[in-house]
Amino acid sequence: MYDAAIEQLIQHLGKLPGLGPRSARRVVLHLIKRRESLLQPLIRALMEVSEGIQICGQCGNIDTNNPCTICSGPKRDHGTICVVEDVADLWALERTAAYRGLYHVLGGTLSALDGVGPEDLKMPMFLERARDEKVTEVVLALSATVDGQTTAHYIAERLADCDVSVTAIAHGVPVGGELDYLDEGTLSTALRARRPV
Amino acid sequence: MYDAAIEQLIQHLGKLPGLGPRSARRVVLHLIKRRESLLQPLIRALMEVSEGIQICGQCGNIDTNNPCTICSGPKRDHGTICVVEDVADLWALERTAAYRGLYHVLGGTLSALDGVGPEDLKMPMFLERARDEKVTEVVLALSATVDGQTTAHYIAERLADCDVSVTAIAHGVPVGGELDYLDEGTLSTALRARRPV
CATH class of the missing domain: 3.40.1360.10 (Dna Topoisomerase Vi A Subunit; Chain: A, domain 2)
Structure with a gap:
């Protein structure tokens, strides 16, 4: 039986992409053990973003x-x-x-x-x-x-x-990509877009 | 070039267990897009834990x-x-x-x-x-x-x-565990701790 405040925090963290209930519990414990060095700076950073962030009226950034x-x-x-x-x-x-x-x-x-x-x-x-x-x-x-x-x-x-x-932007073989692992679509696009060396 | 406030939030989130810089960026974008429904409730939950949590003087919970x-x-x-x-x-x-x-x-x-x-x-x-x-x-x-x-x-x-x-607490074969995937230490412990059925 968790404390209600901890339970609620686990619920909120568990909704983030890449975090499930298990990793959310791990994060909560990690944060509670590092209240001064991690939890409080994180709260400040979140508040700053929450209060200060806006969508650029020109480009949407x-x-x-x-x-x-x-x-x-x-x-x-x-x-x-x-x-x-x-x-x-x-x-x-x-x-x-x-x-x-x-x-x-x-x-x-x-x-x-x-x-x-x-x-x-x-x-x-x-x-x-x-x-x-x-x-x-x-x-x-x-x-x-x-x-x-x-x-x-x-x-x-x-x-x-x-x-x-x-x-x-060009489509083709990713840098570092091996040909025999690539899908046919990428390969045929790369072939069509071939350029003189 | 990120905004300084966003950059700092990514840094703090990237320090959490299970999150790296890439997943931290994903989390930040997810939070910013859901400011009312996710970011602000998360800040409130973090603050509640940060301010209210203490270590039990009797058991350490x-x-x-x-x-x-x-x-x-x-x-x-x-x-x-x-x-x-x-x-x-x-x-x-x-x-x-x-x-x-x-x-x-x-x-x-x-x-x-x-x-x-x-x-x-x-x-x-x-x-x-x-x-x-x-x-x-x-x-x-x-x-x-x-x-x-x-x-x-x-x-x-x-x-x-x-x-x-x-x-x-008992040591032995985990429930659902298959014998041939288990290490020798667990198996020999389970064998020594055998009980009449």
Whole structure:
């Protein structure tokens, strides 16, 4: 029979992705044993995020500033917009440090099956943004799924009439990937996209 | 480039057992997207535990009450004390609902190698408690390791002169366990502890 406060904390932690009731119990004990060094700093960090985080009105990123640190970055290339589905994808691209432009978080992909149309995403906002004369390139970094590619085609079509180049990140063999473990789809895509060495 | 507040939260979450930087990022995004339904209730639950939890002065359990809910439980058998190493073990035994006595959390085991003596544990406190005339049985629920068994022997020896029966939980084949997957140590222990059917 646990204490009610502990029981409730286990319940809340158990709802987080990757944590079940067993690991939630482990986390709770770990936190209680380290009240000063871990539990209290964690509470402060959570409160800071809870109170300070907002969605960037321009790109849909999450940040304590609005417009976000990226949108207001003086060193970023404001002429390039990379379109992603989710903030997690934006974070993944930022970790590569290979991209210095701005972003636009759609909040999902178009999906006929799930009834997701352009109006359900931040698509109208993006199309307006992409038509700004300062924007020279739109980089599509969408999933290599049917819905992701449908969304990519939709954007390319809608921007066909304006003076912006639309590109997409390459699909192919992952770095470090062994050919005989790859699925046929990836392999045939990589083969079609072959380039002179 | 993450926001500083988000970065710090990822760092703190990444220190929890079972979570690394990758899963911490996933948890943070999950929390931010569910600020009202998950992040804020989680903060409240953490604060309640942080402010309310104390260590039971009698048995070493953690609880918002002192003495804890178990020690002050009117339906518990106050004549039986189960000795465990850690609060996690106490919780595991409570989940079985097979034990209705009290507990004593030692906070570890005796260990010659790590230089842990009786004074480093809640051992003196326990021995005093076990000598109370109301106590009729001490159940040892310690790990089946060298240190766990050394601790069990130490307790049995120290209580040999007083009127309390010292028992230990059974070692043997786990329920659902298949014989040919079991280690020799468990099997030979189970064989020695055989009982008439």
